Amino acid sequence: MAMMLQRKVLRRTFGEGKAILNFNSNPVLSPCTSFSTVTSAAATPFHNAPRQLPPFDYQPKPYNGPSADQILEKRKKFLGPSLFYYYQKPLNIVEGKMQYLYDENGRRYLDAFAGIVTVSCGHCHPEVLNAITEQNKLLQHATTIYLHHAIADFAEALASKMPGNLKVVYFVNSGSEANELAMLMARLYSGNLGMISLRNAYHGGSSSTIGLTALNTWKYPIPEGEIHHVINPDPFRGVFGSDATRYAKDVQDHIEYGTSGKVAGFIAETIQGVGGAVELAPGYLKQVYDIVRKAGGVCIADEVQTGFGRTGSHYWGFETQGVIPDIVTMAKSLEMSEVEA
Numbered sequence: 001m002a003m004m005l006q007r008k009v010l011r012r013t014f015g016e017g018k019a020i021l022n023f024n025s026n027p028v029l030s031p032c033t034s035f036s037t038v039t040s041a042a043a044t045p046f047h048n049a050p051r052q053l054p055p056f057d058y059q060p061k062p063y064n065g066p067s068a069d070q071i072l073e074k075r076k077k078f079l080g081p082s083l084f085y086y087y088q089k090p091l092n093i094v095e096g097k098m099q100y101l102y103d104e105n106g107r108r109y110l111d112a113f114a115g116i117v118t119v120s121c122g123h124c125h126p127e128v129l130n131a132i133t134e135q136n137k138l139l140q141h142a143t144t145i146y147l148h149h150a151i152a153d154f155a156e157a158l159a160s161k162m163p164g165n166l167k168v169v170y171f172v173n174s175g176s177e178a179n180e181l182a183m184l185m186a187r188l189y190s191g192n193l194g195m196i197s198l199r200n201a202y203h204g205g206s207s208s209t210i211g212l213t214a215l216n217t218w219k220y221p222i223p224e225g226e227i228h229h230v231i232n233p234d235p236f237r238g239v240f241g242s243d244a245t246r247y248a249k250d251v252q253d254h255i256e257y258g259t260s261g262k263v264a265g266f267i268a269e270t271i272q273g274v275g276g277a278v279e280l281a282p283g284y285l286k287q288v289y290d291i292v293r294k295a296g297g298v299c300i301a302d303e304v305q306t307g308f309g310r311t312g313s314h315y316w317g318f319e320t321q322g323v324i325p326d327i328v329t330m331a332k333s334l335e336m337s338e339v340e341a
């Protein structure tokens with residue numbers, strides 16, 4: 001699922017096959033000049049300059065594993081055909097160090113996408129590695145029917161970053177599962193069935209969240225429950241420009257014409273990630289949260305791609321809209337590929 005998702009995100013954001021930048025040779029992207037620290041007068045035009053990654057004091061370990069060709073052959077034989085890869089000769093990534101990845105020949109790449117905005121502390125960060133190693137030496141598995149301080153400490157730490165009454169944490173296994181649980185809770189709490197999500201949204205690929213997701217590339221012909229996909233308030237390409245009130249009216253219309261007048265909840269990313277980094281019209285969530293709450297619904301913020309400071313300006317994406325949701329879901333970045341959602 002992660003790979004499928006990555007393909008979609010990258011296609012939307014960069015065009016096909018351009019996830020990892022390698023400036024050493026054969027650059028796959030034209031670098032953006034605004035990243036340069038050199039003044040424009042002094043800068044050599046980028047297309048003439050030799051493209052090089054900055055120095056990095058790390059020597060990847062010699063790689064003695066199977067070659068890219070051997071791995072590809074085995075993948076084709078033993079893994080499902082839904083897995084795909086980039087490039088005619090796909091990269092065999094064998095090591096990661098902070099913001100860089102290394103292929104089987106020791107060539108260094110800048111991981112510009114942090115593994116679908118997931119690896120927020122870089123690859124193999126020494127502090128993360130140390131914490132994992134120390135814990136593994138002590139105790140590798142326990143369950144919630146016994147006590148362990150870590151889960152309570154972690155919940156407390158997360159709650160401390162949340163505004164309002166958002167003080168209770170549920171741990172699950174993925175972003176999809178978090179959204180499934182949020183939807184289940186919204187339905188049980190409200191006693192209503194209908195959920196509202198935005199067109200162009202991605203909320204997961206599990207059998208329930210696939211209904212919330214509103215991108216045809218991620219849909220399959222299965223029952224989806226009662227889900228209303230309202231117009232996404234895209235301030236640049238949307239039918240109503242950045243007029244939040246007109247988009248909010250579409251939510252009201254769906255409730256009035258498509259439901260009994262009551263809904264279970266509303267879910268939205270504050271920046272649509274898989275849909276191509278699409279922001280919401282300013283002030284949209286405030287108006288919609290009011291409408292949804294009046295219809296008995298619960299407001300859910302999906303922070304899987306926007307939480308943990310990744311918007312740059314705020315810790316949570318929903319803060320950019322000045323709202324406090326009833327439920328917040330998160331996964332990537334929190335997980336660092338180790339723990340989840």
Ligand SMILES: Cc1ncc(COP(=O)(O)O)c(C=O)c1O
Pocket residue numbers: 001002005174175176177179202203204205269273274302303304305331332
């Ligand atoms: C906004 C958003 N919500 C939910 C998910 C689902 O998360 P997971 O792949 O961990 O199930 C994703 C995955 O990319 C996502 O981008």
